Structures are given as structure tokens and as C-alpha cells.
Amino acid sequence: MPTIYDVARRARVSPSTVSRVLNGKQTVDETLAARVREAARELDYRPNALARSLRRSRTNLWAVLVSDINNPFFTALVRGVEDVARSSQYSVVLCNSDEDPDKEASYVAAILAEQMAGVIISPTGGGGPVQRLIDASVPIVAIDRQVPGATVDLVTVDNEHAATVATTHLIDEGFRHIACIAGPRDLSTARQRLDGYRRALRAAGRPIDSRLIQYADFRESGGYAAMAALLDQSPRPDAVFTTNNLMTIGALECLAERGVRVPDDVAVFGFDDVPCATLIQPPLSTVTQPTYEIGRTAAELLLARIAEPTRPPSVKVLPTEIHVRASSRRRVTKATRPA
Amino acid sequence: MPTIYDVARRARVSPSTVSRVLNGKQTVDETLAARVREAARELDYRPNALARSLRRSRTNLWAVLVSDINNPFFTALVRGVEDVARSSQYSVVLCNSDEDPDKEASYVAAILAEQMAGVIISPTGGGGPVQRLIDASVPIVAIDRQVPGATVDLVTVDNEHAATVATTHLIDEGFRHIACIAGPRDLSTARQRLDGYRRALRAAGRPIDSRLIQYADFRESGGYAAMAALLDQSPRPDAVFTTNNLMTIGALECLAERGVRVPDDVAVFGFDDVPCATLIQPPLSTVTQPTYEIGRTAAELLLARIAEPTRPPSVKVLPTEIHVRASSRRRVTKATRPA
DNA sequence: CTGTTAGCGCCTTCAA
DNA sequence: TTGAAGGCGCTAACAG
Numbered sequence: 001m002p003t004i005y006d007v008a009r010r011a012r013v014s015p016s017t018v019s020r021v022l023n024g025k026q027t028v029d030e031t032l033a034a035r036v037r038e039a040a041r042e043l044d045y046r047p048n049a050l051a052r053s054l055r056r057s058r059t060n061l062w063a064v065l066v067s068d069i070n071n072p073f074f075t076a077l078v079r080g081v082e083d084v085a086r087s088s089q090y091s092v093v094l095c096n097s098d099e100d101p102d103k104e105a106s107y108v109a110a111i112l113a114e115q116m117a118g119v120i121i122s123p124t125g126g127g128g129p130v131q132r133l134i135d136a137s138v139p140i141v142a143i144d145r146q147v148p149g150a151t152v153d154l155v156t157v158d159n160e161h162a163a164t165v166a167t168t169h170l171i172d173e174g175f176r177h178i179a180c181i182a183g184p185r186d187l188s189t190a191r192q193r194l195d196g197y198r199r200a201l202r203a204a205g206r207p208i209d210s211r212l213i214q215y216a217d218f219r220e221s222g223g224y225a226a227m228a229a230l231l232d233q234s235p236r237p238d239a240v241f242t243t244n245n246l247m248t249i250g251a252l253e254c255l256a257e258r259g260v261r262v263p264d265d266v267a268v269f270g271f272d273d274v275p276c277a278t279l280i281q282p283p284l285s286t287v288t289q290p291t292y293e294i295g296r297t298a299a300e301l302l303l304a305r306i307a308e309p310t311r312p313p314s315v316k317v318l319p320t321e322i323h324v325r326a327s328s329r330r331r332v333t334k335a336t337r338p339a
Numbered sequence: 340m341p342t343i344y345d346v347a348r349r350a351r352v353s354p355s356t357v358s359r360v361l362n363g364k365q366t367v368d369e370t371l372a373a374r375v376r377e378a379a380r381e382l383d384y385r386p387n388a389l390a391r392s393l394r395r396s397r398t399n400l401w402a403v404l405v406s407d408i409n410n411p412f413f414t415a416l417v418r419g420v421e422d423v424a425r426s427s428q429y430s431v432v433l434c435n436s437d438e439d440p441d442k443e444a445s446y447v448a449a450i451l452a453e454q455m456a457g458v459i460i461s462p463t464g465g466g467g468p469v470q471r472l473i474d475a476s477v478p479i480v481a482i483d484r485q486v487p488g489a490t491v492d493l494v495t496v497d498n499e500h501a502a503t504v505a506t507t508h509l510i511d512e513g514f515r516h517i518a519c520i521a522g523p524r525d526l527s528t529a530r531q532r533l534d535g536y537r538r539a540l541r542a543a544g545r546p547i548d549s550r551l552i553q554y555a556d557f558r559e560s561g562g563y564a565a566m567a568a569l570l571d572q573s574p575r576p577d578a579v580f581t582t583n584n585l586m587t588i589g590a591l592e593c594l595a596e597r598g599v600r601v602p603d604d605v606a607v608f609g610f611d612d613v614p615c616a617t618l619i620q621p622p623l624s625t626v627t628q629p630t631y632e633i634g635r636t637a638a639e640l641l642l643a644r645i646a647e648p649t650r651p652p653s654v655k656v657l658p659t660e661i662h663v664r665a666s667s668r669r670r671v672t673k674a675t676r677p678a
Numbered sequence: 679c680t681g682t683t684a685g686c687g688c689c690t691t692c693a694a
Numbered sequence: 695t696t697g698a699a700g701g702c703g704c705t706a707a708c709a710g
Contacts (some may be wrong), residue, residue: 001475001689014697019689029695049452051687054702059389061453069417069433072614075408078435091449093432094408096417110430113388114400138341140670249615275411275614278414279591328451342703358705368679390703393686514688 002043011039022047042222053115054138062090062302063111065104065121068218069096073272073291074122077143079129080295081120090117090302101126102310108132120295123147125186139305141298146188153301154315155294159189162287162320163196163241164203166269169285169322170239171204173330175267179212179237181226181247190218193243193271212237216247223250231258231266238266239328245272252280262327269328282326290318341382350378361386385475392454401431401641402450404460406483407557408435410585412611412630413461416482419634420459427642429456438523440465441565447471457641459634462486464525478644480637485527492640493654494633498528501626501659502580504540508624508661509578510543512669514606518551518576520565520586529557530542532582532610550600551576555586562589570597570605577605578667584611591619601666608667621665629657 004022008015013032020028021036028036039045053059062085066074078094085092093176095111097104101124108129111119118139123130123146130147133140141153159178170178180197183190194213201208214229216222225241227250230237242248248270262268269285277284297316304311343361346353352371360375367375378384390400392398399566401424405413417433424431434450436443440463447468450458457478462469469486480492508519519536522529531621533552540547553568556562562581566589569576581587587609594601595609601607601621608624636655643650 004689005687016689016697017695018698023689025689028696032696046448046451048393048454048687049449050389050454051702052396052689054387054389054393054686054704055688055690057702059453061449063432069414070411072409072411075414078408079437083434086445091434093434095430095432096421098418106425107430109385110388110400112385114398115387115389122603159661184600189423249618252618276591279588279595279616280615281620312513325687341705354703355682355705356680359680362705364705366679371680387703390686391705393688393702394704394706396686490708500707 001048001332002045003048004045006043007036007039007045010043011035023245038288057115058117059115060090060119061114061116062092062120063095063107063116064092065095065097065107065119067097067099067104067124068246069094069098071218071244072275073144073245073289076291077295077298080292080297081299082295084296084299084303097124099124099219101128105129105132106280111138118306120298120302121147125184137309139302139309141301141305142188143294143298148186148188151313153298153305153313154228155298155301155318156189156315157294157318157320159192159320160196160199162322163193163243163271165196165322166271166285166287166328167197167200167241168204170241170263170267170269170328171200171206173239173267173328174307175239175330177209177212177225177235177237177239178206179214179230179239179240181223181230181242181251182213182215183218183243183247185215187218190243197243211235216250218244218247220246220250220253223247224254225250227251227254231255231260239263240266240267240268242270245270245274248272248274248284248286251322252284264331265330267328267330285325285328286320286323288323290320293318340387341384342387343384345382346375346378346384348502349382350374394453397456398454399429400453400455401429401459402434402446402455403431403457404418404434404436404446404450406436406438406443406461406463407585408433408437410557410583411614412483412584412628415630416634416637419631419636420638421634423635423638423642425578436463437601438463438558440467444468444471450477451475457645459641460486464523476648478641478648480640480644481526482633482637487525487527489517490652492637492644492652494640494657495528495654496628496633496657496659498531498659499535499538501661502532502582502610503539504535504661505610505624505626506536506539506580507543507668508663509580509606509667510539510545512578512606512667514578514669516548516551516574516576516578517545518553518564518569518579519588520569520579520581521552521554522557522582522586524564526557529582536580536582548574550574555589557583557586557593559585559589562586563593564589566590566593570594570599578602579605579607581607581609584601584609584613587611587613587623587625591623602668603670606667624664624667625662627660627662629659632657 214226
């Protein structure tokens with residue numbers, strides 16, 4: 001690999017001049033600049049990012065550290081991040097903490113060691129490792145959920161509101177025993193969605209039956225188990241609000257396996273888009289988040305934070321969309337239909 | 340951030356001794372080693388990976404450069420890679436080329452600039468950028484598809500065989516006009532699956548009707564468009580073999596939208612697992628790949644390649660599984676049923 | 679076994 | 695405007 005010295009020699013200038021030309025600095029004489037550019041091209045010179053970063057003590061790499069790489073919500077938002085990053089000369093790498101604080105800690109260590117320029121993160125519940133990034137003044141933007149015990153830039157949605165709307169819809173349809181499959185207690189997002197569910201019931205003068213609230217882990221298996229538990233107990237729900245996409249899938253699998261009909265026996269309203277939502281019968285009612293916009297907004301906040309590290313943290317709340325479809329609509333049963 | 344000099348001063352030894360202790364080198368006197376470790380702990384010292392990498396001229400970062408981050412096939416295999424990487428002190432970052440040679444080129448540039456220790460890649464069709472990595476002797480393992488015009492370590496599956504089995508199944512079920520939604524012509528994987536389809540027809544003495552072969556882009560929208568084209572022409576297929584998961588989804592969406600029944604009007608056999616496969620009605624017949632194993636095997640090949648850069652490239656072909664479900668079974672129609 | 683020294687490739691004062 | 699020189703933090707020769 002040719003170095004800046006090789007280029008300098010070939011262009012008959014000093015290494016500093018090469019550096020200046022390659023970084024678009026100051027006014028270098030156009031004759032020399034042209035010679036430098038040609039020499040660089042001829043040698044297929046590519047700057048050593050390691051050396052440059054060591055010198056400048058920061059790279060041009062952003063990490064997107066998500067809690068579940070298999071959740072399409074997180075992968076979809078990466079595109080929004082990439083589009084902003086590319087236009088600002090950053091490269092984006094994706095890391096997967098898998099909701100595991102240990103893995104998160106090991107990626108945080110790597111981010112620190114590699115001196116990455118910024119981090120967009122959906123922190124795991126533990127919340128420990130992220131503090132290291134904050135302590136080290138690494139520019140950081142949280143997505144989806146807050147960093148426990150810290151105030152950093154955040155891009156999220158109106159979780160509580162959306163959950164209220166979804167639950168209220170189920171109430172208005174006339175369902176009596178509306179269950180909620182909630183996420184981990186230590187995730188702000190999960191708490192807000194559960195709060196929205198509770199608020200809707202309260203507003204309708206309905207009691208909140210804690211047996212109808214099942215906590216799970218935001219994964220498919222968790223949704224499945226929670227649904228199974230709900231079906232095995234009394235009162236058995238006639239509707240369920242599932243608070244993320246993977247848990248919705250798990251719950252639907254459980255219902256299908258047991259021959260429980262949707263929405264006739266149990267209605268379903270899910271949070272987040274579900275892959276192949278349109279292929280599932282009946283079509284699924286969902287709250288959807290603007291994933292691309294979330295990624296884009298987070299990236300823009302990160303740029304702003306890098307440019308001005310001391311600016312006060314800001315929170316962007318993006319709007320959700322509610323899609324009411326057949327899975328949450330009460331059907332007139334045959335028995336009550338006029339003969 | 341404390342440096343190795345700070346640790347050395349505090350432990351009253353030289354920086355080299357600190358370096359040796361921290362890297363587990365040679366036999367350092369245990370008294371000194373203990374002092375060093377304690378000093379490092381007290382200062383919360385974390386080595387600067389940039390400096391270390393600059394010095395050693397290689398990092399401990401692997402890149403997994405996939406062609407579509409929204410395809411669960413690719414994200415699922417990352418876990419297999421991570422498990423191997425972690426046990427060998429490498430961190431894994433995921434990059435998304437989005438089947439776009441330009442994006443791929445820009446990530447290749449970043450990988451080169453950051454001197455990453457190894458790359459696992461599913462190359463885009465263009466094939467250009469990967470050559471840079473090979474030229475720079477970056478250890479590289481291809482997954483899913485070959486690198487055009489180069490011989491590197493490769494982990495793939497028995498694409499042609501699996502496609503033959505799937506198509507043969509459709510033939511045996513008695514379908515007359517079996518279509519194929521094929522992938523991009525410049526991807527080895529797509530070619531092999533199409534070859535398998537052709538071979539099955541040939542073996543059954545069936546003509547190969549080129550109107551029944553639609554080329555698409557391995558994406559949902561491509562599958563949709565291809566299916567639409569097939570439905571609008573004559574002969575209209577009564578079965579279709581879709582050669583990847585996203586195109587299967589697109590095709591199913593098209594069929595659902597037009598009220599075409601599966602499998603009564605058109606039977607479907609898909610390649611790759613489809614998210615929420617079990618929720619789709621009718622259950623989908625698929626060829627599935629061992630994603631975790633593919634990731635693990637690729638990572639192991641990469642380790643071997645790093646350890647011995649000159650070893651001859653090897654190709655690992657992992658077995659697929661065929662799941663025949665209702666979407667590809669011929670149903671006895673009511674007309675022919677005994678009354 | 680330990681310390682001194684030099685340099686990985688680059689950028690950035692500082693002088694000219 | 696250009697060049698010379700130093701140093702980012704670390705490791706690997708080389709002495710001792």
C-alpha cells in the first residue's frame with residue numbers, strides 16, 4: 001500500500017502538501033494540486049484511515065448498535081441512517097447486542113477502542129454499558145428507547161398515545177377482556193405502550209385486571225408463551241394488544257396452533273409492522289412506526305451532536321400510524337344474525 | 340483516556356512491560372505483571388485499538404458485507420459469524436450493500452481504509468469492488484454466491500439440487516405449466532436455482548417454455564412484478580417456483596391481491612425460509628438453508644484463511660431441507676370428486 | 679527478564 | 695503558499 005510519502009515523492013512535493021490537497025485544505029497552488037492528484041491516482045493511493053484517525057483521534061465510522069438484528073424494525077431504520085451518513089462522509093456499521101448486556105458491553109468496548117465517531121443505539125435493559133460511551137463523550141443518539149438514567153438525544157414515537165388509540169379501538173369494538181402482552185419492564189418503550197393500554201382502559205371506566213397483562217421479552221418465543229399463558233387462565237381474553245412485532249407473530253402462532261380464531265375468539269392488535277402483514281389472514285391491525293424517518297432523524301441528530309457536543313439533548317417524537325384491519329374487528333356472530 | 344505510559348508510570352515499569360503483560364507475551368515477572376494489571380484496572384485503561392492496529396497493520400474487526408440487510412436470510416447468518424468471532428477476539432460489524440455496486444464499493448473502501456482483518460461477503464452482481472479486496476490480500480470468504488471471476492473461499496448450499504427437487508415435486512403433483520421466478524442473471528445462486536428448475540423439467544421430458552421464466556431482482560417488488568407478468572400472459576402457469584424468500588412474498592401478495600387461490604389456481608414453492616411462514620395460509624412449501632451453520636462455517640473458513648493466507652480456497656456446500664406443505668399440493672377439485 | 683528506541687502513516691503547528 | 699519536524703498510542707527490535 002502506497003503512503004503519502006510515495007505520493008509526495010512522485011508529485012515532487014512535500015508530504016504536507018499532499019495531505020493538504022487530499023483534505024481540500026487551504027489554497028494550494030493549482031499546479032501542485034494537480035500533480036498530487038495525478039500521482040495519487042497513478043499509485044492508486046488510499047489514505048490509511050487508522051493513521052489518520054490516530055492522529056485526529058476520531059474515525060469516520062458510525063456504529064448502529066441495535067438490540068435485535070432479526071427484528072425488521074431495526075434493520076429498516078438502518079437505511080435512513082446510511083443515507084444521511086453517506087452524504088456526510090461517514091460509514092455505518094451495524095452491531096447486534098441481541099438484548100444481551102454482555103454483548104452490548106463488548107461492542108461498546110470495540111466502539112471505544114476503535115474511537116468511532118458516533119453511535120446510534122437502542123440500549124438493552126441493563127443500561128450499564130452505555131454509560132461508558134457517555135462518560136467517554138462519544139456522541140450518541142438513542143433510538144426507540146431511552147438510555148436508563150441518562151439524558152441523551154433520543155428519537156422515538158408517541159408510544160403511549162398509539163397504544164391508547166389501539167386499545168380504545170378494541171374497547172369500542174365491544175371486547176370485554178382485553179389483554180396486553182407487554183415488553184420488558186426496564187425498557188421505556190415497553191412501559192409507555194403498557195401505560196397507553198392502561199390509560200385507555202381507565203378512560204373507559206374499565207377495571208385493570210393484572211392477570212390480563214403478561215410481560216414478555218419482545219421476541220417471538222416470548223409472545224408465544226405469553227399468549228399461551230393468557231389462553232390457559234381465567235378470565236380468558238377475547239382480545240389482545242401485542243406490544244411489538246415479534247411478539248405479535250409469536251402470539252398469532254400460538255393462536256393458530258390451538259385453533260383459536262382471529263378475531264372471532266380473540267381479536268389482535270399489534271404494535272409495529274409485521275413482515276408479510278398483508279399475507280396473514282385476517283389482515284392484521286397494527287400501529288406502524290416511520291422506520292426510515294427514525295433512522296434519518298437519528299442520523300441528523302448525531303451530526304448535530306458531533307458538530308456541537310455541548311448542545312442540550314433533544315428528543316424527537318415522530319408520529320405513528322394506526323391501521324385498523326380485520327384482526328381487531330368484532331364480527332357479528334351467526335347466532336345473533338337475523339335468520 | 341489514559342495511555343500505556345500512564346499505566347507504566349503508575350506501575351513503575353516501562354511501557355514495553357505494560358504492553359507485554361496486556362498482550363500475554365513471554366514470561367514477565369509475576370510481581371511486575373500484577374502491578375501492571377492493578378494499575379490498568381485503577382486507571383480503567385483501555386488500549387487504543389487504532390494505535391495498536393496502525394502498529395500491527397491489522398485490526399480485530401471483521402466486516403460482514405451483505406447484499407440485503409432486510410433479508411432475514413442474511414441477518415440470521417450473522418449470529419453464526421458472531422459466535423465464532425467472539426471466541427477468537429474479533430468484533431463483527433455488518434454492512435449493507437443493498438445489491439448496489441456503488442454502495443458495495445464504498446464499503447470496500449472503508450474496509451480497506453480501516454484495515455479490517457477479514458471480510459465475509461455476499462457480492463453484488465457487478466462484482467467489481469470485491470476484486471480490490473482480493474488484490475489487497477484481505478482475507479475474504481464469500482457466502483451464498485460466488486465472487487464473479489475470482490476463486491475465494493465460499494460457503495453455499497446445493498442450490499441446483501434443491502431447485503431440482505422442488506420443481507420435480509411440482510411436476511409429480513401433476514402441474515402442467517410450472518413457472519419460475521428467477522433471480523438476477525449475474526448471481527451464481529440465481530443461475531444455479533434456475534438450472535435446477537430446468538434440469539427437473541428436462542428429466543421429466545417436459546419442454547422448457549421461456550415465457551414461463553421471469554427474471555427479477557431477489558426483492559419483494561420484483562417477485563410481485565414477475566408474478567403479475569406471469570398471470571397476464573398465456574400460457575398462464577398453474578404452479579410457480581420462486582427462487583428466494585422476498586420474491587416469494589411478493590408473488591404471494593400479487594396472487595392474494597388478484598384473488599388467485601393457492602394452490603388451487605396456482606401452486607407455490609419457495610426458496611428460503613419466509614418470515615412468519617407458519618402464519619401464511621396455506622402453509623408454504625419451501626427449501627430452507629441452514630443459516631446459522633452458513634455463518635459459522637464462513638467464520639471458520641475466515642479464521643483458517645487468516646491463519647494461513649496461502650491455503651488453497653475451499654468451497655463448503657451445506658445441505659438444504661425441503662419442506663413440502665400445502666401450497667404446492669394438488670387438491671382434488673370438487674368437479675372431479677365423486678358426488 | 680526489562681528498558682530504550684524507533685517508527686507504523688498521517689496531520690498540524692511552526693517557520694520560511 | 696510550501697516544507698520540516700514532531701507526535702497521536704502502541705509494539706517490536708535491540709540492548710542490557
